[in-house]
Amino acid sequence: MAAMADISENLANELWDTAHALADAARAAILPHFRAHGLDAENKQAEGFDPVTVADRAAEEAMRGLLAARRPEDGILGEELGITSGSSGLTWVLDPIDGTRGFLSGTPTWGVLIALSDETGPRLGIIDQPYTGERFCGGLGRAEWSGPLGDFALSTRRPRGLDEAILFTTFPEIGTDVDRTAFTRVKDRARLTRYGMDCYAYALLAAGQIDLVVEAGLYPYDVQAPIAVIEAAGGIVTDWEGGPAHEGGRVLAAANAELHAEALALLQG
Structure with missing residues (x-):
């Protein structure tokens, strides 16, 4: 089982390259459907409203296809398509559209969530907003985000009451x-x-x-x-x-x- 603390710089770069490729693939699958007239959703709940759209499924399928080619030994946990077992001790945790209600409403507050985890929890994460072109990345030595105005370091606010x-x-x-x-x-x-x-x-x-x-x-x-x-x-x-x-x-x-x-x-x- 892989120990994330022992990951080499080369492997960390490979994992980040894979994570960015997943986010790029999800963007390409989702954006043609955003604010499209006639987009419908299925309800996954017997009570209440938990929607899923063709964009959710297309994005997760695209990301899973990339992982099958690039990291077949890793596990996958996806919101729409469930669990795929792996042998590496690493699991990609995917939410193709977090905020499908917002997606259906046309607000740019949804996002693609990609994490890489081991038995102790997440070690790498991406929050990607395809419509605004923003990507927030953290883990394995990185804390950065990019958007229409450029690239920046991530840093939380100073202490306050x-x-x-x-x-x-x-x-x-x-x-x-x-x-x-x-x-x-x-x-x-x-x-x-x-x-x-x-x-x-x-x-x-x-x-x-x-x-x-x-x-x-x-x-x-x-x-x-x-x-x-x-x-x-x-x-x-x-x-x-x-x-x-x-x-x-x-x-x-x-x-x-x-x-x-x-x-x-x-x-x-």
């Missing part, structure tokens, strides 16, 4: 009643709370634009790429008990340890 912080979550009706009560304790102390950004909120945290993301009901493919990107930028991501968050569930992402501790105390009551 919660009363000066900007907080994001995707859904106002976060999690269970107990989760909502805990979230409200944080929201009521924050300077500004915004909603509905999906994975783009995590990218903004890594880029130093906001301070906190608090969510519940996540899956591994929702959070593993953001964890790698945010930690590389100097932030911290845990569950609401302060433990590892890479299996999903309730997630607290913060720009720094001080703010994380303040928010965590409120979530725990």
